Amino acid sequence: MGETVKLIGAFASAYGHRAEVALRLKGVQYELILEDLRNKSNLLLNHNPVHKLVPVLLHGGRSLSESLVILEYIDESFHGPPILPTDPYDRAMARFWAQFIDQKFGRFNFWIPFVQMEGNMREEFMKEAKENLGLLEGQLKGKRFFGGDAIGFLDIAACLIAHWLGVFEEVCGVTLASDEEFPALCEWRRSYVNDEAVKPCLPNRDELVAYYRERKEMIKAAGRQHK
C-alpha cells in the first residue's frame, strides 16, 4: 500500500476525529486537510457529492465518506492493531452500539434539537439522554475501553461522548454525565482523551467551547425562524 492517504476533516468535527484516530492507531501516514464548513471546497463537493459532509478519506485515487464506513475500511485496508473485534457477534455488538451513539448523540439527533428545546421538552430530552448514557455505562462492564484493553471501534465512535458531550454540557450549562451517576463512563472518558494516539488529534477544548457557543446562537436563531 504505497498510495497516499489524505483526510478531509474540519476543526470541530467529531466524525473527522473518528477517521483520524483510526489512521493513527494503524500507524498510517496521512495528510489532514481542514475544511471550512461554511465555505465548502470543490475538493469536498467533488468527493462527497451525495452528503457534502466531512470526513472524506482519499486513498490513492479513491474516495470514501461516512465516518463509520471509513473506520471499517481503514480496519480492513491497513495492517496494525485491529479496530473491530474478530468474533462476528462481538462485531455486531460494536456496530450496534456505534450506530446507537449516532442515533442518540449525533449532531442532528442531539446537539441541534437540544439547543432549540425549552422547558419540559428539554427536561424530558435530558432524562432520555441520561438513560442512554446509562446503557453505555452498562456496556463497559469493568473494562477499561469498550473494546477491552485497547481502543476499538465503539470507543472511537463514542468520541462524541468522550470529548464533545462535555463541551455541549458546558455550552448549554447542564450536567449529563457526572462521576456520581456514571463512574465507569467518566473513567473511560478520561482514558480515551488521554490516550497517546487520541490526544494529539483532539480539538482543543477551549476552542471547541468557543466554536459551539457561536454555533449555539446560530442554531437557536434558525430554530426560532423555523417556528
Next chain:
Amino acid sequence: MADEVVLLDFWVSPFGQRCRIALAEKGVEYEYSEQRLAGEKSDLLLRSNPVHKKIPVLLHAGRPVCESLIILEYIDETWPESEKKSPRRLLPDDPYARARARFWADYVDKKLFDCQTRLWKLRAGEASHEQAKRDMVEVLETLEAELGEREFFGGEAFGYLDVVLVPFVAWFHAYEKLGGFAMAEICPRLVAWGERCKEKDSVAKTLTDPEKVYEFALYLKDKFGAK
C-alpha cells in the same frame, strides 16, 4: 438447538425481508416469528431488542442481533459460504468495494426510506408532499446512476447492496400511486434490475405482492398519516 436461528419480523417490512433474503441466499434454516405492528409488543421482542423494541431481530443460539444492516453483516460473517452451488460472501472481497456497498446501504436507509415514509405520511397536494416527491425522484435517480450498466449492484453476482435494496422494489408500485410518477421513466435500469432480482428464488419467495404493499401503505396513511 444450540445453533437455533429465529427471525423476529413483520411480513411487509423491507428491513425484515432483507434478513430473510440473506438467510435464504446462505441456505440457513430458521424459524420465522411474526410480530405485531400495533398493540402490545411480545415479551420475546422486548427482551431481544430492549433498546429499540423493533423488528427485525435475529436470534442465533439465543443471542439477539438487531438492526437489519448489522444482521446482514452478521449473517455474512457467520455463514461465509452458502450451501448452494456458488459459495460466496454477500459483501465483496475488496475493502473499497465493501466500503462502497456499505455507503450505499446507509444511503438507502437514510434517504430512500425517509422519502418513502414522507410519500404516504404527508398530505397530497401540500408543499411538503411536493417536496417529498422531488426528493424521491432525486434518490431514485442517484441509485439509478450508481447501478449504471451493471447487472447487479454486486456486479455480476447478486450481493449485499442488492439484498439491502431489493425489498423496496415491491414498493415501486406504491411510489407511483402515491407520488404520481412513472418509475420506468425515472429509473428504467433500476426497474429492470428489480425484475432480474425477482428471478432469484430467495427474492421471489420473500417480496410482497406490490398491490398488497400499496394497500398496506394506505393503511399506514389512514392510521398514522397527516390529517
